[in-house]
Amino acid sequence: MSKIFNDMKIISYNVNGIRAAMRKGIVDWLAQAAPDVVCLQEIKANPEQFDENVFKEIGYKYCYWYPAEKKGYSGVALLSKIKPNNVTYGTGIPYMDEEGRNIRADFDDVSVMSLYLPSGTSDHRLDFKLTYMDDFQEYINNLKKEFPNLVISGDYNICHQAIDIHDPVRLKRVSGFLPVERDWLSKFLESGFIDTFRLLNPEDVQYSWWSYRANSRARNKGWRLDYHMITKPLEEKIKRAVILSEAVHSDHCPVLLELAI
DNA sequence: ATGGCAAGCTAAGCTTGA
Numbered sequence: 702m703s704k705i706f707n708d709m710k711i712i713s714y715n716v717n718g719i720r721a722a723m724r725k726g727i728v729d730w731l732a733q734a735a736p737d738v739v740c741l742q743e744i745k746a747n748p749e750q751f752d753e754n755v756f757k758e759i760g761y762k763y764c765y766w767y768p769a770e771k772k773g774y775s776g777v778a779l780l781s782k783i784k785p786n787n788v789t790y791g792t793g794i795p796y797m798d799e800e801g802r803n804i805r806a807d808f809d810d811v812s813v814m815s816l817y818l819p820s821g822t823s824d825h826r827l828d829f830k831l832t833y834m835d836d837f838q839e840y841i842n843n844l845k846k847e848f849p850n851l852v853i854s855g856d857y858n859i860c861h862q863a864i865d866i867h868d869p870v871r872l873k874r875v876s877g878f879l880p881v882e883r884d885w886l887s888k889f890l891e892s893g894f895i896d897t898f899r900l901l902n903p904e905d906v907q908y909s910w911w912s913y914r915a916n917s918r919a920r921n922k923g924w925r926l927d928y929h930m931i932t933k934p935l936e937e938k939i940k941r942a943v944i945l946s947e948a949v950h951s952d953h954c955p956v957l958l959e960l961a962i
Numbered sequence: 963a964t965g966g967c968a969a970g971c972t973a974a975g976c977t978t979g980a
Contacts, residue, residue, distance in 0.1 A: 717979085718969050743979085745970065773970045774978075822980045858980070877980050912980070913967035924980070952968075952979085 708940060709783075709962045710736040711813060713854035713927055715910070715953035718745040719778070722950040723755070730948055732759040736957065738806070739780040740815030740854040743951075745773050756780055767791065769801040776801040777815045777855070783808060792840045797833060803855075810962045811935065812848040816855030821876035830858070830876070834885050838892065845893060851932045852960075853894070856910075856953065858926055861886045861896065864906060865925035877924060894930040897942035897958050907944045910953045918952075929958035938962055 712734060716722040719741065731739065739761065748766040756764055761780035767790050768776035779788070785806035791798030805814040818837070821830035845851055859882045863869035872878045890896060898907075908923025917923065929942060941959035948955050 721969060743969095771971095820979055823978070826978090872980095875980075910980070915966050917966090926980080 707962065709738065709808075709811065709960045711738045711740065711852060711854055711929065711958045711960070712736040712945070712955050713740040713742070713815065713856075713929060713958075714948075714955035715742040715817070715856040715927060715951060717743050717951040717953065720746055720751050723751060725950040727948075727950040728755050728759060730950065731756075731761075734945070734948075734955075734957075735760070737782050738813050739778075740813065741778040741780070742776075742815060742817035742856045744768065744776040744778050744801075746776065747772070763806075765790075765804055765806065767801045767804040770799045774800070775817060777804050777817050779804050779806050779813065779815045781806060792837070794836060794840070797836060802833075803837075807848065811850045811852060811960065813852045813854065816853050816857070818856065818858045820858050821879075821882070827876055831881065831885075834882075838885070838889060841889075842892065845932060849932060849934050852935065852958065853930045854928070854956075854958065856927050857886065857930075859883065859886045860924050860926060861899070864904075865908075867908065867922045867924070877926065889930070893933055895933065895936055897929045897931055897939055898925075898944060898956065900936075901939065901942045907946065909944055909946075909956055913952055918949075927953055927956045929956060931958075931960075935960065 763781040787807045789805045819830040821827035860866040909927035911918035911923040938960040945955045
C-alpha cells in the first residue's frame with residue numbers, strides 16, 4: 702500500500718471527438734475538476750492532430766493516446782498526474798485492438814483501464830459487439846488474476862437495468878438495452894465487479910448519454926452507458942461515485958469515482 | 963412508428979454513433 706493515504710479521483714468521459722471537446726472548453730473544465738486520472742473514449746483523432754501540451758500544462762504530465770487505425774474513429778486515452786508503473790495498450794487480440802478501445806495504467810495499489818465497448822446500433826455491428834464483449838470478458842477474467850485491484854472505467858454502451866434508461870419498454874429492442882446485452886453486463890458484474898454509482902445510489906435516476914436529436918438532453922431522455930466498475934477488493938476504498946451531468950462538451954457527460962488509496 | 967443531430971472523413975456527401 703502507499704505510504705501516504707490519499708484520494709484518487711478518476712474521471713471517465715466519452716468526449717465524442719477530443720478536438721470538438723477542446724473547442725467547447727474541456728481543458729478548462731478538467732483543470733477545475735482536477736481528477737488525478739482521466740479516462741477518455743472516442744477521441745476520434747491521432748495525437749499529432751491536436752496539441753497534447755495543453756493537458757500537460759494543467760497537470761497531466763503523463764498522457765497516453767491509443768487511436769484506432771481508422772482515421773477519425775473511436776480511440777481511447779488515459780491522462781494522469783501520477784506516473785504509472787506501466788501502461789498497456791489494447792488486449793493483444795488484433796481485431797479488438799484495431800479500433801483503439803482499451804488502455805490500462807498500473808499504479809502502486811490500483812490499475813485503471815479506459816474502455817470503449819463497441820456500439821451495436823448498426824445491424825452489421827451487433828454481432829461484432831457481442832463477440833467483442835465475450836472476448837473482453839475472457840480477457841478480463843485472466844487480467845483480474847494478475848491485477849486484483851482493477852478499475853474499468855468507460856463507455857460500456859449498455860444500460861444495465863430499467864432505471865438506467867428513460868423508456869425501458871420502447872427501447873427494449875434497441876441495441877444498448879437488449880436483453881442479451883443486459884445479461885452480459887449482469888454476468889460481468891457476477892464475475893467480480895461492482896457498479897460503483899449504483900452501489901452508492903441505488904435509487905437515483907441519472908443518465909450519462911443523450912441523443913443530439915429531438916432536444917433529448919434538455920428533456921432528460923437519456924441512457925446510463927458510462928460506468929466505473931471496480932473489483933471487489935476495492936469496495937472498501939470507495940468514497941464517492943457521481944455523474945457529472947453539468948459538463949456539456951459531448952453527447953455523453955463525465956462520471957467520477959473517488960477512491961481512498 | 964419514424965426521424966431527428968453531431969463529428970469527422972474528404973472536399974458535397976458519406977459513415978458512424980446509441
